[in-house]
Amino acid sequence: MSGGVEIPVVVSDIEQATPTVRRFRLTAASGQPLPHFAAGSHVVVMMESGERIIRNAYSLVDRAEDGSSYSIGVLKTRDSRGGSRFMHERVEVGSRLKISMPVNLFPVFAPGRRHLLVAGGIGVTPIYAMADELKRQGADYEIHYAVRDEAHGAFVGELRERHGDRLTLYRSDLSEVLAVREILPGQPFGTHLYVCGPQGMIDAVLEGGREAGWPKEHLHSEHFQAPPSGDPFSARLAKAGITCEVRSDQSLLEALEEAGVDAPFLCRGGACGQCEVAVVDADGELVHNDHYLSEDERSSGRKIMLCVSRLKGRELVLDL
Amino acid sequence: MITTSTFDSRPAYGGLSLDERAKSHLVVAEGDGASAVLDAFEDAPPSLARTTLLYAGPDGMAVRLAILGAAEFRRTSGRLDLMNRLDEVFATSKMGARLYVAGTESFIGEVIAKAATYGVVPQSVIAEQRGSLARRVQCVHCKHVDEEVTATPYACGGCGQSLFVRDHFSRRHAAFQGVRVDAEVPGEIPAAEELVQ
Amino acid sequence: MTLHFKKETFRDDYTFSNSPEAIRRFPFPFEKDEYMYSVNIEQHMPGPQKSAFEFPIDIDEHYVAEMEDRAKVLAQDPGRCQSLPHMITAEWDLLELLMESMSKHYPEHFQLTRDGDDWRWVNKPLGVDQRFVFGDVSTLPYPPMEYITRQCQGDFALLDQRLDNLWMDAGVITAQADWSLDFDIGMNFMEWHAPVPLAKDMGIFERALKFLMNLQQGRPVRRLNWTMTINPRLDTSPENYDKWGVERTTVTPENVGNKVHLRVELQAMWRLPRSNAIVFSIRAYMIKMEELVTVPKWGRRFHRVLRDVKPELAEYKGLTRYRQMTVDWLSKHDDGAPTSPGFAPD
Numbered sequence: 001m002s003g004g005v006e007i008p009v010v011v012s013d014i015e016q017a018t019p020t021v022r023r024f025r026l027t028a029a030s031g032q033p034l035p036h037f038a039a040g041s042h043v044v045v046m047m048e049s050g051e052r053i054i055r056n057a058y059s060l061v062d063r064a065e066d067g068s069s070y071s072i073g074v075l076k077t078r079d080s081r082g083g084s085r086f087m088h089e090r091v092e093v094g095s096r097l098k099i100s101m102p103v104n105l106f107p108v109f110a111p112g113r114r115h116l117l118v119a120g121g122i123g124v125t126p127i128y129a130m131a132d133e134l135k136r137q138g139a140d141y142e143i144h145y146a147v148r149d150e151a152h153g154a155f156v157g158e159l160r161e162r163h164g165d166r167l168t169l170y171r172s173d174l175s176e177v178l179a180v181r182e183i184l185p186g187q188p189f190g191t192h193l194y195v196c197g198p199q200g201m202i203d204a205v206l207e208g209g210r211e212a213g214w215p216k217e218h219l220h221s222e223h224f225q226a227p228p229s230g231d232p233f234s235a236r237l238a239k240a241g242i243t244c245e246v247r248s249d250q251s252l253l254e255a256l257e258e259a260g261v262d263a264p265f266l267c268r269g270g271a272c273g274q275c276e277v278a279v280v281d282a283d284g285e286l287v288h289n290d291h292y293l294s295e296d297e298r299s300s301g302r303k304i305m306l307c308v309s310r311l312k313g314r315e316l317v318l319d320l
Numbered sequence: 321m322i323t324t325s326t327f328d329s330r331p332a333y334g335g336l337s338l339d340e341r342a343k344s345h346l347v348v349a350e351g352d353g354a355s356a357v358l359d360a361f362e363d364a365p366p367s368l369a370r371t372t373l374l375y376a377g378p379d380g381m382a383v384r385l386a387i388l389g390a391a392e393f394r395r396t397s398g399r400l401d402l403m404n405r406l407d408e409v410f411a412t413s414k415m416g417a418r419l420y421v422a423g424t425e426s427f428i429g430e431v432i433a434k435a436a437t438y439g440v441v442p443q444s445v446i447a448e449q450r451g452s453l454a455r456r457v458q459c460v461h462c463k464h465v466d467e468e469v470t471a472t473p474y475a476c477g478g479c480g481q482s483l484f485v486r487d488h489f490s491r492r493h494a495a496f497q498g499v500r501v502d503a504e505v506p507g508e509i510p511a512a513e514e515l516v517q
Numbered sequence: 518m519t520l521h522f523k524k525e526t527f528r529d530d531y532t533f534s535n536s537p538e539a540i541r542r543f544p545f546p547f548e549k550d551e552y553m554y555s556v557n558i559e560q561h562m563p564g565p566q567k568s569a570f571e572f573p574i575d576i577d578e579h580y581v582a583e584m585e586d587r588a589k590v591l592a593q594d595p596g597r598c599q600s601l602p603h604m605i606t607a608e609w610d611l612l613e614l615l616m617e618s619m620s621k622h623y624p625e626h627f628q629l630t631r632d633g634d635d636w637r638w639v640n641k642p643l644g645v646d647q648r649f650v651f652g653d654v655s656t657l658p659y660p661p662m663e664y665i666t667r668q669c670q671g672d673f674a675l676l677d678q679r680l681d682n683l684w685m686d687a688g689v690i691t692a693q694a695d696w697s698l699d700f701d702i703g704m705n706f707m708e709w710h711a712p713v714p715l716a717k718d719m720g721i722f723e724r725a726l727k728f729l730m731n732l733q734q735g736r737p738v739r740r741l742n743w744t745m746t747i748n749p750r751l752d753t754s755p756e757n758y759d760k761w762g763v764e765r766t767t768v769t770p771e772n773v774g775n776k777v778h779l780r781v782e783l784q785a786m787w788r789l790p791r792s793n794a795i796v797f798s799i800r801a802y803m804i805k806m807e808e809l810v811t812v813p814k815w816g817r818r819f820h821r822v823l824r825d826v827k828p829e830l831a832e833y834k835g836l837t838r839y840r841q842m843t844v845d846w847l848s849k850h851d852d853g854a855p856t857s858p859g860f861a862p863d
Contacts, residue, residue: 005735035734036610038793101734104793109679110603113439137606185343189413190439213343213416215444217680266731274731330711436703441680460697460755463596481759488712492703499755503762504838 004101004266006046007034011095012069017154020076021122022088023061025069026099033067039133040106040126040194040222043070044268046098047086052258056083056226057268059125059196060102061155062132070099073154075122079226081249105271106196106222108133113190115141116183118205120197124154126222127196131163142166144183146197149173180208196222227251227268228289233311237261237320238280246310253306261320263306270308277318279304284313330489333428333447336360336420338367343416345371346409347390348431350399352451353422354381360420360448361388372409376402399427403434410438421447426456426467429494442491453516457485458495465495471512473501482509519625522581522642528589533749535808539578543804544569545812545860546741546781550821558728561737561785569783572622573737574615575800576670581642583670583692583751590691590752591667596699597754598663600675600687607675607687608662609652610789611796615665640668662687671783671800674698676706676729678793683729685709685797692751692801694744694780695758695835712833732788732795739785744834745843746780749803768839773846774807777839779819806843810850812862817854820847 013025026045028034037060047054056079058072074087091097106126108115115134119127124145134141143163147153149171159167170178184193193214195205202221209219229248235255236243244259246252253275256263266274270290279286279302288298290305297303304318336356338345345367349357354377361368373390375382382395396402419440421431428447436442454468464478472485476498483498490497502508525532535543564570569577590597600608616638620629628639634651645668649656657664666673666689674688682705690698701709706726732738746753747764768776783800810816823836824844831837857863 004733036790037734038791041793101736102790103731103733104678107679107793109439109441110677111436111439111601184415187415189410189415189417190435191415192439210341213339213341213418215339215418215441217441217444218415266733272731273727443680458700460700461757461759463699486712488700489708490700490704491708493700497697497700497755500759500762503759504765506763 006098006100009070009097009099011091011093011097014091014093017073018152020152021073021154022076023071023073023154024087024091025064025071026097027069029096031068034063034070035102036067037063037070037102037129038104039108039129041102041104041129042106042126042267043072043102044100044265045072045083045087046100047083047091049082049086049090054081054083054086055254055257055265055268056081056087059106059129059222061125061128073122073125073128081227081251081254083226103266103272105267105269106194106220108194109192109218109220112192113140114188114192115139116187116191116193117141117143118145118178118180118183118193118195118197119143120146120178120195120201121148121152122154123195123197123201123222124159125196127194128155128159130194131159131166135163142168142183144168144170144178146170146172146178146201180205181212184209184212184214192218192220194220194222227254227270227308228310230287230310231312233284233313234315235311236315236317238317239320251307252304252310252316256306256320263320265307268307270305273305275306276303277306277320278302279316280319281315281317282311282313283315284311286310286316287312330425330487331428331447331491333449336422336446336448338364339418339446342418343370344414344418345420346413346417347371347373347420347422348402348406349373349375349377349385349421350402350423350427350451351377351381353377353424353427353448354385356422356448356450357420358384358388361390365389374402374405374409399430403430406431406434410435410440419445421445422450424451424454424456425449425489426494429456429489429491433492433494455485455515456495457483457498458490458493459483459498461500465493466498469496469498470516471514473509473512474498485515520576520578520580520623523578525579525582527582527586527749527751531748531750533579533582533803535804536578537811538567540804540808540811541862542568542577543809544741544781544783544802545815545862546743547818547822548858548860550818550856551825552743552822553827558725558738558740561739561787569802570739572618573785573787574618574622574669574671574798575783576619576623576626580670584643584668586751587667587689587691590754591663594756597691597756598666598689599698599702600660600662601703604662604675604677604687604792604794605654605660607677607789607792607794607796608660610792610794611673611675612661612665613651614787614789614796615669619669643668662689671798674797674799675789676795676797678730678795681730682706683726683795686794690799691754693754693799694746694782694801695753695755697755699756729786729795732786734788734790737785737787739783742782742784744780744782745836745839746778746803747776747839749778749805751801751803765835765838768842770842770846773839773843774810775805777806777843777846778803779806779809806846810847813850814856814863816847816850817852818856820844820851823847 008029009026012027015023042057042059061071076088077084117127170176246255266272273292289308368389371390372392376396454470457469459476462479473482481500484501486497488497616629619627630637638647672690676683677686688698781802
């Protein structure tokens with residue numbers, strides 16, 4: 001079982017939200033309404049780049065009132081696999097893409113008494129949807145959003161319009177720092193915090209939360225990451241009898257897909273556990289980059305997550 | 321004392337240990353739970369300066385808790401009064417406070433259930449079971465709740481039927497489930513077995 | 518598909534029975550001559566025509582009578598339908614799922630018209646014509662989950678997903694096999710399965726939970742579970758066990774064929790869109806032994822399964838008092854011939 005249902009979409013609008021972020025409006029090619037999604041969800045966007053298909057996960061920003069479209073925000077980066085570059089350079093209005101069904105690995109803790117949404121840079125995309133949902137529910141929430149400057153803050157105007165005083169912006173050009181220790185004190189008992197942004201920011205916020213005495217169960221983060229690059233290696237599938245080479249700029253999962261293997265996946269970010277595969281043999285050292293396996297499972301050397309983890313060595317033999 | 325869970329719906333409580341990073345401590349105890357509080361907090365004067373302590377229980381223990389040196393100590397007249405006070409405390413407390421509970425299983429369950437209505441994640445509550453190992457049981461038929469059930473089967477205080485105490489625990493009710501033992505052959509009631517040693 | 522709805526009862530005089538067509542489409546749960554737990558989850562894809570799996574939500578000849586039985590249960594015990602406050606979005610999701618599925622597959626009986634959030638729901642078998650505003654609780658006579666499940670066969674539980682677990686935070690449970698929603702509401706996946714013997718040690722629930730946490734929209738799954746019931750009683754709740762338990766002792770060698778029922782639960786699970794909750798539907802099908810053995814393969818196989826089932830399981834499922842009598846009765850319908858693989862009649 002691989003990623004499941006694929007929905008053909010047409011790019012109906014592209015907005016240059018900031019110098020480096022574009023918002024793409026994806027309209028269902030069928031004319032049928034797209035499924036509703038729960039705030040915090042992402043879709044995997046499939047881009048046909050010549051012979052290969054690039055698959056990148058993007059958080060959903062919103063869904064048109066009539067269900068005809070979703071929007072996603074894409075930061076232009078030099079990601080080694082080229083998904084972001086493809087979206088910025090090759091995709092135009094009218095381009096056809098495919099997306100997966102929405103998957104939510106970053107849910108709002110519904111029984112929470114109050115919600116603190118913390119975003120850094122492009123991490124604002126799921127936070128945007130969560131804020132909308134909390135507003136709709138009449139829940140109590142605050143948004144804290146760190147940007148380089150006003151021009152580099154995607155969706156700042158919209159967020160301010162929708163959420164007014166609930167939004168606090170931190171501009172690094174004005175030396176404004178989103179300091180966790182300043183926003184955490186005084187929050188009512190039963191408050192939950194959600195953070196999405198660069199890994200360094202997530203780590204700092206989570207640590208700041210613990211430092212402020214918050215239980216870890218009240219601190220939520222989007223562990224979403226692009227597959228890290230690394231040294232090339234060979235992957236052999238013991239059951240299928242296939243061997244393929246994993247280039248340094250692609251993930252193990254991507255290499256298997258390129259070799260025509262219908263491997264399981266869901267989030268492609270090391271969070272969901274769907275692509276867990278048993279390791280038969282490894283000539284080298286497993287490099288685990290996921291947020292899913294336990295310490296024991298990692299040290300056993302018996303399991304690997306195809307989407308983000310790799311081998312530092314010669315050959316990896318998988319039970320596939 | 322650490323209780324071990326023999327089945328998955330009954331929470332295992334790890335025992336009171338101080339969360340050093342908490343900015344303040346909300347400590348709630350009933351009856352023999354006081355001794356767990358004394359064990360955990362007696363040697364922690366700096367933490368006590370940031371501690372609110374609520375207690376329902378006998379004079380002797382209340383006195384020992386009162387002189388422990390918590391920033392705030394309140395003794396309530398009983399569990400109901402304590403639960404009402406707890407609403408005030410939860411309503412005005414801030415994040416950074418850690419909740420601790422010590423007492424019987426039903427007391428712990430009731431406090432955690434109340435905290436959950438304020439958005440607190442039950443797993444974040446630090447708890448220790450002390451005192452009677454008797455069970456609080458909800459009759460599945462008439463929904464009456466009996467406290468201090470020490471044997472199975474026992475007679476329901478609501479409908480009078482003989483109830484077998486199932487090893488199935490609900491945090492929300494802070495109770496085990498009681499089911500009529502002789503429903504299939506009325507009158508065929510096995511000898512009672514002790515639930516606690 | 519036009520259905521003819523039977524007038525029958527699931528209590529007191531127990532007039533419930535299956536038509537020959539209903540017997541043929543019974544979701545017989547054993548594909549082999551033996552039974553043990555497994556993670557027997559499969560995609561909830563459309564099955565063969567006229568089978569219980571043909572449509573995502575199966576409506577059959579017992580529909581009207583089952584809805585009458587549910588109304589009676591809810592009148593006596595409103596606690597069978599409960600929902601924690603944060604589940605309201607999931608309730609609306611459920612209402613949409615059921616109305617869409619029922620109206621799409623049984624258009625002669627159910628019709629849904631949507632104009633933005635202004636919806637009109639017509640349920641001909643139950644004589645309902647309701648206009649309401651989707652998302653506005655005040656426009657329906659009941660909260661959305663209760664409203665639609667009073668009109669849909671099967672029990673339903675809504676599971677919220679948070680903190681790497683599933684939490685049973687809402688449900689309508691009136692035809693259960695011995696578990697209490699009122700007691701279990703608010704429990705997580707591991708907690709509400711705690712009373713099930715054996716499976717826990719086999720790691721079944723860990724694997725099932727991992728699987729369900731990744732359940733995707735548009736990819737529902739299903740599994741079959743089974744137990745047995747004396748008399749065709751839907752409400753075998755623990756709440757009323759003090760009333761129906763005694764029926765387990767009324768089985769005699771003469772009445773096995775009529776009194777003893779195999780009860781199969783078709784459990785289907787969907788990821789809901791707005792709430793990210795999972796709906797867990799439990800649709801019960803019952804068939805008396807006399808009806809079961811009209812399919813020779815099923816008679817043979819069920820005899821072997823019941824004869825060899827592990828004692829712990831028999832105890833948990835409450836079969837102990839009448840198992841041997843039923844095995845003896847079924848043995849007359851088992852000539853020892855081999856059975857073909859798979860569930861279907863030969």
